[in-house]
Amino acid sequence: MAVLVAVAVLAIASPLRGGEQVSHDDAAQAERTELEAARDAKYAEIRDAEMDYRTAKLSEADWRGMDRQLRREAVALLHRLDELEPEP
C-alpha cells in the first residue's frame, strides 16, 4: 500500500522534479487530428452513400452524382492534410 502511494506521488510530481516538456506543436497536431477525423467521416459518408444506393434508397444517377461530390470533398481534405507539416 505504501509502495503504491510512493509510486503515485512520484508519478504525479514528475513536473516538479524538473524535466520540462514544452509543447510547441499541439496546435498543429490538433489541426491534423481534426482533418483526419473529417477525412474518416467523409470516407464513412462515401460508404454510406454506396450502401444507400445498393439498398435502393438512391437511384443510380443520384448516387453517382453524390459519390462524385463526396469524393471531390474527400480529395480536398486530403490536399489540406498534405499541406500540413509532416508528423514528427
Next chain:
Amino acid sequence: MDPSRKRRTRLVVALTCAALLAVALVYTSFSAASEARQPSQLASAEPGKTYQLTGRVAAGSWTHEGTEHTFRVEDRAGGGPSVPVRYVGQVPDPFREGREILIDVKRSGAGFEGQPDSLVTKCPSKFTAEPKT
C-alpha cells in the same frame, strides 16, 4: 420560393408548433393539477375539488375493514389538526402509522375520501436515520 425563404418558413412553422405545444402544456397543467395541502390547510377545502394531501399518518388512527381503511393524517411537523381520510383499496407495503404519505383526496362530508390508487407511502428514509414509532 428561394431557399432562404423556404428555410425561414420552416423555422416559423417549427416555432409555431413548439409554441402551441408549450401553451397547451402550460394551460392544461394549471387546470389539471391538484393542489398540495397539508392537513392544517384543508379547513378551506372546497367540495368536489381534488387535493394532494401530504402529511403523517396519526398514531393509533388506522383501522381497516377488508379493503376499506380509515386513518387520520396530521401535519408533517406534528401537532395541529388531523383530518380523517377514508380509503378503499390496498395500502402500500410501507404504510404505517407515523409514516409520511401522499394521497389525492376529495372532501366528503366531514372527512375526506381518498381517490383510488393514489395512496403513496414515502420510502422510509434510506438516507437519514428514521425515528422508530
Next chain:
Amino acid sequence: MVALAGSVCLAAALAICLYGIGASLYGVRAGRRDFVASGRRAVYALAGLLVVAMAILQMAFVRSDFAFELVATHSSTTTPLFYRVTAVWSSQEGSLLLWVLLLALWSSLILFMTRRRLREVAPYATAILLGFGAFFCALLVFLESLFAVLAAPPAEGTGLNPLLRHPSMMIHPPMLYSGYTLFAVPFAFAIGALVTRRLGSEWIRSTRPFTLAAWLFLGMGIVLGARWSYMELGWGGYWAWDPVENASLMPWLTGTAFLHSVMIQEKRGMLKVWNVSLVLATGVLAILGTFLVRSGILESIHAFGASTLGIPFLVLIVVMIGGSIALVASRADHLRSEHRLDSLLSREAAFLLNNLVLVALCFVVFWGTFFPLISEAFTGEEASVGPPWFNRYIAPLALILVLLSGIGPLIAWRRATAANLRRNFALPTGVAVAVLVGLIVGGVTGSLGALLMFVFAAFVFGALGQELVRGVRARRAMSRDSAPVALVALVRRNRRRYGGYTVHVGVAVLFVGVAASSAFQDQRLVELRPGQTQRVDDYAITYERPTSRLVAASNGRLERIDLGARLQVREGDGGPVRVLETFKSYFPSTDASLGPISRFFEGEATSEVALRAGFREDLWAAVAPDIGRLRPRIEEGDEVFANATELSREDRGAFLAEALRGLSRSYTDSPPPATFRFIASPLVTWIWLGALIVFFGAGIALWPAGAGARRRATATGLARVARELERA
C-alpha cells in the same frame, strides 16, 4: 483506525482533485506537457484513492463491523452477503462515494485513451471532470460522514430496508450512476472543445463510445427500476411518473437526441450549436437527476426529506448552466453551420424531427416534474400533475417517435426523390396496413392510441426487415457469401447503422408492450375467503388456502414471517389449472420499546408478488393479509413475555420461536379474509424483451472495430479517392 484511513483517503482525494485542476489548467496554458500529464495522473490517483475508500467500507459491511455508523444503520447480521455488499450504496453517503468513484474510473479510462490525442482539449476536460470530483469529495469530507465511528457499537444493526432486497434494486444504482457519470465525459470534452474553439468532429469521435455507453447504462438503470417496481412493489405498475423516475429519464431523452443529431454534424457540419447545447444540457440534467433524489424539493415516493445537500447541488447546477450558456454564446462564430438542410425529404430532416420530438418529450417530463415549484412561483400554491396529464402528452409524442424510427432508415442522406420513396415505403406501409386491417377485424379496437402504436410498430418492423434483407442481398452481390455469413459481415462493417436499427426494433417492441399493457389491462381489487373465486380477464382465480412460514437467516436468527395465500388459476373454460403462491414478508423492527412479538408486525413489510409471465399476457397477484385479526394474540404474547422476566436468554429465544410458530399456525387455521390485487396485463413481457433488444443493439454499436478493420477502411477509402485524384 481503519476508519481514519478511510477519512484520510477522502481528504487526499479532495486535495488531489484540486491539484489536478490546477496542474491541467496551468499545463495547457503554459504549454507544459509534463503538467498536463501530471494532471492526468492525478485522475488515476483519484480513482485509486476512491477504490481504497470503497474497499474499506465494503470490508466493514461484509464483516458487519458495527463500529462504523454507516454499517450499523444500513446492515445487520441477518442481511445476506450479497445485500451487505450492495448496502454500501443504499445510504446517502455511500451512494455519493459510488458516484464519484465511477466518475474517477471513467475519467481515467477516457484520459488514458486520449492521452496522445486531443492535447488542447483534454486538459480542460480533465479540469472539468476533476471539478466534479472535487465537488463530490468536498461533500463527503465536509457535509457527510462516511467513516463516522460509534463509540459504543450496537450488537445488531438496523438492517437493510427489505424493499431493497431485490437484485434489480441493488444493480439499479450502479447502472444509473454509471450512466450519469459517463455523460459527464462528453460534457467535459464539449466544454474543452468550446474553450479551445476546436469544434470539429474529433472531440465527438473520441467521446462517442462514452456517450453511447452512458446511454446504455442509464437506459438499463431505468428499465431495472421499472422492473423492480412491477415485480416487487404491491401496485403492479412499472412507471408512475414519479419525480425521481423522471429525473433519470430526462438526460436519457436528450442523450438519445444527441446521439442522432451528432451524426448530422459529422456528415454535413450542421447543427453545431444544437449539438453542443444538447450535450451540455444532458450533463446538467444528469447532475440534476443526482440532485433531485436527495434534495427533498419535490414530493416523491423516493424523497428522503430535505437534506443539507440541496444548496450545494443547486449552486453547481446554476454554475453549469450559466457557464454553458456563456461559452456557447461566446463561441457562436465557430459554431456556424457549414451547410444547410438540402431537403425536407432527407434523413437529416428525419433526424431533426426526431430531435424535436425527443426534446419535446423531455420538456413535457421536465414541466410536469417541476410543476409543483412552478405553480408555487406563479400562484403561491403548490400543485402537482399526475400520470394522466403526463400520458396525455407523452403518448402522441411517443407515437411520432416510433413512426420516425421506421421512416428514418428508409430515406437517403441529403435528398430523396419521390420515386425512391415509393420504392422504399411500399413494403413497410403494406405491412402496416395489413396489421391495421387484421387488428380491426380481430376486434382490437378498444384504444385508438394502442391501435396506432401497433400499426406504427408494424411499419418499423417492415422497414427494418426490408433494410436488413436488402443489405444482405447487396453484400452477397459483392462477395458471394452465404446469407448468414453475409449478414454477419454486413453488421460488422456497418456497426452503427445496424446496431441502431436493432435499437429501433427494440424500442418498437417495448412501446407495443407499453401500449398493450396500459390499454388492455384488467385489474381487480377484492377481498376473498378461502375457497372463493374471482374472475379476471380470461382467468378464474381461486383462493385455495392461506400459507404461513417462519424464515431464519443464515446466522440462525429469525429473519421474517411470511403470511400469504396459495392460489389456483384456471385459464379459459377448460384450460389447465396452475398454482400461484404469493405472500407478504414481515421483518422485525429494531425498536426495543415494542413487545417481542408485535415487533415483527411493526417493522417493514414487503410483498412477494406471484407472477405468471407469458409472451402473450402476464397474470400478477399480490395479497395483503389481514393481520388485524391477529392483534389479540399478539398482544397476549407480548404480555406473557413482559411478565416472564426470569427466563434465560436461550429460553426466551425458544419461547419466542414457539409463540411465533403458534401465531403463524393460527393464521392458517382460522384465516381472516385477505385482500387481493389481481392484474391481467397483455404483452408486458414485450417491454422487457424490447429493452433487451435495445441493449443488444447498443452493444453492437459500441463494439469497437478491430484495428485491422479500421486500417482496411482507411486503405479502401484512400484507394478509391486516389482513383479520383488520377482522374482529376
